[in-house]
Amino acid sequence: MKISIREKIFLAFVIFIGLSALIWARSYYSQYILNQKIQIIERKYDLLNTILEARRYEKNYFLSFDKENIVQALDYARQAEDILRNILTKYSKYTLAKNLDQRINEVVTYKESLVALLKLQEEGYLVVPPDTIELIRKQGKILTSELEKIVKKESQFVQDLIGKSKTIHLLALVPVFILSVLVALFLVFNVNRPLKTIENAITKIASGDFNNIPEIKTGDEFESLVVSLNNMIDELNKRSKQLIQAQKLASLGRLTSGVAHELNNPLNNISTSIQILIEEIEEDDLEYKKELLVGAEKEVERGKEIVRSLLEFARERTLTLKQVNFKDLVDSAIKHVKSEIPDNIHLKVEVPDNIQATVGLRIKSVIINLITNAVHAMKDGGDITIKAMNEFDRKGFSFQVIDTGEGIPQNVITKIFDPFFTTKEVGKGSGLGLSITYGIMEQHRGNISVSSEVGKGTTFTCFLPFRQSEQIEL
Secondary structure (H helix, E strand, O other), X not given: OOOOHHHHHHHHHHXXXXXXXXXXXXXXXXXXXXXXXXXXXXXXXXXXXXXXXXXXHHHHHHHHOOHHHHXXXXXXXXXXXXXXXXXHHHOOOOOOOOOHHHHHHHHHHHHHHHHHHHHHHHOOOOOOOHHHHHHHHHHHHHHHHHHHHHHHHHHHHHHHHHHHHHHHHHHHHHHHHHHHHHHHXXXXXXXXXXXXXXXXXXXXXXXXXXXXXXXXXXXOHHHHHHHHHHHHHHHHHHHHHHHHHHHHHHHHHHHHHHHHHHHHHHHHHHHHHHHHHHHOOOOOOHHHHHHHHHHHHHHHHXXXXXXXXXXXXXXXXXXXXXXXXXXXXXHHHHHHHHHHOOOOEEEEEEOOOOOEEEEOOOHHHHHHHHHHHHHHOOOOOEEEEEEEEEEHHXXXXXXXXXXXXXOOOHHHHOOOOOOOOOOOOOOOOOOOHHHHHHHHHHHOOOEEEEEEEOOOEEEEEEEEEOOOOOEEEO
């Protein structure tokens, strides 16, 4: 039978509340009994003290035969009787002494003896019979002794009850602790662990890993949630494949269109030159014919350059990686393009010496291409800055090529990595440079991004990991 997480939590709280209620009820009962016992002891102490006062006046009478003493003794005896009857009425259920009726009879007998003694005093007897004195003293002694035993017994019981209450409270903590541990374990294994598994899976999905989440056999909402997420992942994978296929077809279309467009211009020029030569083959203007042939040759070279760029863009090679100092790689790239940098463009390098990375040497081509693009963007001169820094938290490093050129409009910046896209004049570029750069960065498990503001300049930011596998497909 499957139990939902809501029902599990509800059941745990019901058990916890039920156990807490039992502990509270037991504690309340113990405290109630203890309170009753304390009241009984207080009343019995009053009773004992009242009897002791009666006996004190009784002894004083036998020493002085003063009538006032016997009156006081009799008054205290009556108070003792009232206290004892009150205890019997209100606390008989909780008192340990079950022979309180006998104690009342003893108090009544003692009181009657004092009344008889007072009557003798009022009748003018000057001497109290020894038997009467002995009887009253014996009655008072018995009564005092029994009450002391009762009070002592009640006091001991209260002490024992307090000790038991402490023990019960300590023992009550044990099931509470055990239940708390069980609830904590339940939350860890049935709530926290499934949530962590789902959280990790969603993090992977957010990073592009669309593998299914491992099944969770909890029999509750988490299991249903994982099944739903896996169904969603399967659907995402299906849609992703469809999207990739559509993107491939779109890219192929753009590539075909770009190739046709780029090759069509030189072919048209060559065709025009040949047609003119055919028409004027018998003319004597050799200089003009030579000019047409030279133009046709240039257009052939332009077509060959386009084909070479296209082959470079589509080429797949396996290159062995090499451990390099990135600053040395930057210096080598700068030497390669230094002759192409005009005097009105200032190049600044802010690359530390401690960046060591395992990369393919085609990263040098990335740097060369970015510097070349920056130079082309600054027709009126400016500054090119190359920066780099370690990013140990990402286990890699980043570098930037920053120019102060004309900038890239926002409606163009999203297209600059597309094949054959260029803003240069016809014949000035194939439009494949940044596409090749983008491909090299991705194949090195890195990335490239661009930010630009028209009139202020452009920044290309690249990130590369420190280490990669021994060989990569380029």
